Amino acid sequence: MNVKTKKLQSIINAQNAQQWAKKLFHIFLEILYPPVCVSCGAEVEQTGLLCSACFAQTWSVTQPFCRSCAMPQKSAAFLGESGLCFSCETHPPIWGQARAAFTYTSVIRRLILQFKYSDREEHAAFLGTHMAQAGADLLKENTLLVPVPVHRWRLLQRKYNQAAWLARHIAQISGADYMPDALLRRHKTARLARFSRRERQHEMRRAIVARASRQALLAGRHVILVDDVLTTGATATACTEALYEVGVSHVDVLVAAVVLIDPENNAPENNAGKNDTEKTMQYRERQ
Numbered sequence: 001m002n003v004k005t006k007k008l009q010s011i012i013n014a015q016n017a018q019q020w021a022k023k024l025f026h027i028f029l030e031i032l033y034p035p036v037c038v039s040c041g042a043e044v045e046q047t048g049l050l051c052s053a054c055f056a057q058t059w060s061v062t063q064p065f066c067r068s069c070a071m072p073q074k075s076a077a078f079l080g081e082s083g084l085c086f087s088c089e090t091h092p093p094i095w096g097q098a099r100a101a102f103t104y105t106s107v108i109r110r111l112i113l114q115f116k117y118s119d120r121e122e123h124a125a126f127l128g129t130h131m132a133q134a135g136a137d138l139l140k141e142n143t144l145l146v147p148v149p150v151h152r153w154r155l156l157q158r159k160y161n162q163a164a165w166l167a168r169h170i171a172q173i174s175g176a177d178y179m180p181d182a183l184l185r186r187h188k189t190a191r192l193a194r195f196s197r198r199e200r201q202h203e204m205r206r207a208i209v210a211r212a213s214r215q216a217l218l219a220g221r222h223v224i225l226v227d228d229v230l231t232t233g234a235t236a237t238a239c240t241e242a243l244y245e246v247g248v249s250h251v252d253v254l255v256a257a258v259v260l261i262d263p264e265n266n267a268p269e270n271n272a273g274k275n276d277t278e279k280t281m282q283y284r285e286r287q
């Protein structure tokens with residue numbers, strides 16, 4: 001064995017030892033802290049999962065739903081020939097299609113809020129896996145996943161951009177490309193709550209731009225914009241505009257949860273989240 005091979009062998013051994021140490025550490029952690037439901041804290045088989053009681057309270061977005069805004073419908077009769085809801089037929093969003101894994105009700109709301117304000121990366125695995133399934137028909141070869149950006153001050157508070165974690169996880173599952181820093185949020189937009197919808201849209205447009213160093217790499221790409229929640233669509237619209245401005249050829253939207261516009265019409269019968277109508281509406285008003 002020459003010196004080079006010996007060196008290589010010792011690196012491989014060190015890597016193996018490192019991997020084993022990591023595995024042992026995880027086993028040790030699981031004995032100390034058994035995996036719990038990411039929503040209620042009950043013990044579960046595997047880290048990053050919901051217990052069966054909590055999962056039963058989630059509502060996945062399945063057919064029929066609007067292709068453009070991902071809003072589930074009580075019946076296919078609410079969709080036009082093009083597969084769009086009345087709202088999208090009259091005012092189509094500037095992005096192409098949208099998909100959501102869940103509706104923004106009870107368990108999912110709790111999960112997303114925990115994910116947003118505490119350091120819970122395991123939520124990204126759970127949500128990201130379901131998002132990859134929901135967006136499977138949009139995730140094609142050469143698709144580029146771009147997260148909705150957060151302002152760097154907010155990044156300092158939260159330490160991470162939760163949309164970027166989701167996008168990274170979806171990229172790992174689907175094999176799509178991932179560009180976490182394609183968009184930039186220049187201004188803080190938290191104060192927008194007191195503005196009218198029109199003013200908010202205007203402010204948002206000024207706030208979100210494509211990063212200059214990424215413009216050449218974005219031109220001509222099919223982008224899927226990734227976010228945790230789709231509410232009024234103001235943020236997604238601003239991001240889509242910024243992407244089109246630098247020559248992106250097509251933008252679709254993929255979110256963990258869609259906020260119901262009209263819970264009476266968008267909620268199916270026996271929806272576990274129906275009692276959340278009031279809270280959902282409050283969330284919409286805060287946006």
Ligand SMILES: [Zn+2]
Pocket residue numbers: 037038039040041042050051052053054055
């Ligand atoms: Zn649970």
Ligand SMILES: [Zn+2]
Pocket residue numbers: 066067068069070071084085086087088089
């Ligand atoms: Zn729609």
